[in-house]
Amino acid sequence: MSIPQLDSPAKAEAVVPGRTPAVIRLLVLATFVVILNETIMINAIPPLMEALHITEQTAQWLSTAFMLTMAAVIPITGWFLQRVSTRHAYATAMGLFLLGTAAAMVAPSFEVLLGARIIQASGTAVMMPLLMTTLMQVVPEGDRGRVMGNLSLAISVAPAMGPAVSGLILQFGSWRLLFAVVLPIAALITWGGLRQLKNVGEPKPGTIDWLSVVTAAAGFGGLVYGLSRFEGGDLRVAAAIVAAGLAAIAIFVFRQLWLQKHGVPLMDLRTLRHRTYTVSLILMSVAFMAMLGSMILLPLYLQNVRGLSALETGLLVMPGGLAMGLLGPTVGRLFDRFGGRVLVIPGAIGITLALTGFTQVTMTMPYWQLLALHALLMICLAVTFTPVFTLALGAVPAHLYSHGSSILSTLQQVAAAFGTALVITVMSARADAAKSAGATDMLALLDGMRLAFIIGAVLSVVVVVTALLLPARAHSSSGEPEEAGHMSPA
Structure with missing residues (x-):
């Protein structure tokens, strides 16, 4: 069976009261895999230090960079999800995640591994807002609590399982095995999702305000980075980075307020x-x-x-x-x-x-x-x-x-x-x-x-x-x- 075109017209899915729509089940499954990946690296730090000859502080960047990327990319997703179809957003998120996972599995150096984690995080950043937005569009108000409760299987169980799963996998091989196990599972979910997923809602055309993109990335990314520097770093440097991040966020907020009256905001504060x-x-x-x-x-x-x-x-x-x-x-x-x-x-x-x-x-x-x-x-x-x-x-x-x-x-x-x-x-x-x-x-x-x-x-x-x-x-x-x-x- 061929995979439908990504820009196929939006189709209203018949929602049966008391049942979770298929589109939500697909997105929850994909979200579970990408969120599991956030915490699966926790137990891999010691073997990574030995294999790549890096310090613990350097190895921690694999988690810090993931968090930084999420903070920088997520503010853009509100605008992005209104401009593309559900399938395009899903394909983008899972495509980035698969690319990052494959690159991490074969990474010859720490720098390549760090770049792969950043690519993974970019895909993860799109998936959660996509899931939440789609749920609100397709699930009747009377069923939202039940369906939102099902999301906790992805949001809560995946991070909890990450350290235990990684600890088990590392008993059988090197840190590369973590990505080798995740890659085929994520690929299968992506293939299945693109076969069955239907577009929900209609995309709206519009341009992007690049000043908002830059100030959002610098502001939220800088704030998260500055906060992460408080752990074992120079407190004055960390405080300065936090202050710079807050200043960029202030510019971002004023820009969004102006765009709400004169254009299209990147993040609608209304x-x-x-x-x-x-x-x-x-x-x-x-x-x-x-x-x-x-x-x-x-x-x-x-x-x-x-x-x-x-x-x-x-x-x-x-x-x-x-x-x-x-x-x-x-x-x-x-x-x-x-x-x-x-x-x-x-x-x-x-x-x-x-x-x-x-x-x-x-x-x-x-x-x-x-x-x-x-x-x-x-x-x-x-x-x-x-x-x-x-x-x-x-x-x-x-x-x-x-x-x-x-x-x-x-x-x-x-x-x-x-x-x-x-x-x-x-x-x-x-x-x-x-x-x-x-x-x-x-x-x-x-x-x-x-x-x-x-x-x-x-x-x-x-x-x-x-x-x-x-x-x-x-x-x-x-x-x-x-x-x-x-x-x-x-």
Whole structure:
């Protein structure tokens, strides 16, 4: 059977209530593979250092560059997804991912491997906004919670499985095997997707504003890079890069506001006029900071303080990630039936309780207790994220879906970088102070970790407060900005 043309006309897929549209199932499967690739390199750092004769700081650039590329490319996706067909966007995302994976598999040097990771990240950056935008276009409002819950299988389970999967694969071969395993799977998914995927919606012609592209890439990329430099770098240099990134973002924002009146914005900020969307954005950003901070600290604690291997660490945190993903569909169905508040408020409180529990880590805390706290955190994040994603995008009119998902994804990258920089800086500063006061290296590190977990717990209080401001459901069928008085409190 021949593959249909990429620019085949958009066809309305018959949506059966209670069933996930085929286009969403295809995109979720592809997203699972590309997100799995984000964390699959974690356990490969030691063998990479030995094989390519590089330092740990150099090897970490494979993760930093991925994050930088995501932050720089995602702001463009809102404009891009409105200008091309669903199939073109899918082919672009998976084509870039396949090219990067193939190049990484045969990379003769670190520089080539780094370039391959950047190409992979460019494809990944398109996939998530494409999935979210398509979902909002094809899934009826009454089914969105259930379908959005299914996305957690890709968003949550894939990162959780990455370290364990890579640890297992590395038992059988070199770091190249990581890419050799992913490549044929991704190629098969791409081929199957292009055979079955239909275009959704109609592309809109338009030109791109290159000043916006440059300031977005420099601003968001610079901000994430500057935040990453706080980990073991010169704090003054890092602060200067962050300040430059913020300045570029300010120029980007003013440019978008001007283009909203005189042209076509790269990222339409009119989504922020919708109160539920803006509150959801704040909640998601702070929750991501707290979550990513804890996801960085827990492996450091397990490996550096408790002496577990990377594979053992991955296996210990996997149950929480699996629970988060598998609970997603149930959370989605509950959202469709009862609305968001009955889920988000208890979920936010549970996040605070879990992070508070982590502030009590010791040299001998039982592993079952650590596993239980991590599982509680992941489950509460699932209970929170699925409704908040649905409420956020449900609050904006259809023509702003791509921009809304682009802004959400961009701020996730920034929040992840900020959360990581915050906890590492706090942990290092407290550990140095403890060592100066006479504590042993291990006790000083543990003391720093406790303080960093306290910061995460404090941040989570903001999540609870913003959860109280959310309505049970978002209503934006008119396409007009929501008013506070029109929002049901329960």
